[in-house]
Amino acid sequence: YGLARRVFAKRHFDLAVSLRWNDDATxxxxxxxxxxxxxxxxxxxxxxxxxxxxxxxxxxxxLITEGPYRGPARHEIEYQADILRSLGGxxxxxxxxxxxxxxxxxxxxxxxxGAGLASGEMLIALAPGAAWEYRRWPAERFxxxxxxxxxxYGARILILAGKAEEAAAGEIEKGLLPGRTVNxxxxxx
Numbered sequence: 001y002g003l004a005r006r007v008f009a010k011r012h013f014d015l016a017v018s019l020r021w022n023d024d025a026t027x028x029x030x031x032x033x034x035x036x037x038x039x040x041x042x043x044x045x046x047x048x049x050x051x052x053x054x055x056x057x058x059x060x061x062x063l064i065t066e067g068p069y070r071g072p073a074r075h076e077i078e079y080q081a082d083i084l085r086s087l088g089g090x091x092x093x094x095x096x097x098x099x100x101x102x103x104x105x106x107x108x109x110x111x112x113x114g115a116g117l118a119s120g121e122m123l124i125a126l127a128p129g130a131a132w133e134y135r136r137w138p139a140e141r142f143x144x145x146x147x148x149x150x151x152x153y154g155a156r157i158l159i160l161a162g163k164a165e166e167a168a169a170g171e172i173e174k175g176l177l178p179g180r181t182v183n184x185x186x187x188x189x
Contacts, residue, residue, distance in 0.1 A: 004036035013037045017087075018044035021070055021079045031063045043087055045070040045079070107188070115158075115182040122155040128172060129165040139168050143175030150177045161185035 016034035020027035027044075034042045044064045048071075068082040081091040100108075117123060126146055130136040149155040157176055161169040162185070169185030 008037040013039040015041040043067045125158040127160045139171040159183045
C-alpha cells in the first residue's frame, strides 16, 4: 500500500474507478489501490443496503465514495454501463463487437467454406473455454443448448476453442448432431 501510495500521490488523480463487480479478493485489492491513489472520488460497485447492514462497517465498501449498487448477476457490459451512468455518462447500445482484420476474415471464410456451410444458414458458435476453471460452463450444458438449437431451428453449430480446450470441444461435439456440427478447436487464433 505504501509503495502504491507514494507512486500514485505524484499523479494527483481526481477519480479512480474499479470495474470489479464480484465481491472477492481481487475486488478488495482494486479498492485498496483506488484508495492508495489518493483520488478523492472512488467509484465502484456498492453492496445493496441490506447486505451492507449484514456485513457491518468492516466492509471494503467504505473505501468507495460513489457508484451503483451491485444487483443480480448480469453481463459484464451491463455492470460497466451502470458505473458509467453513475458517473453521469450515457452508454450507447450494449452490443457485442469483435474487431477483425482482413486476414481474419479470409481465414474465417476458408474455414467456413471448408466445412460446407451455406450462406444464410443459421450458424451458432459455442466457445467453451475460460481462463479459470470455475468460470467454465459444463460441457453437458453446451450440448443441451446446442442440441436444442439444432433440433428446434436447424442450426449449424461451430465449436470455437483453443488448443487447451480441445478435450472439452470434443466432448461437446460428440453430444451434437454430426452433420450439423463443426469442431474448429485449435484451428483458429
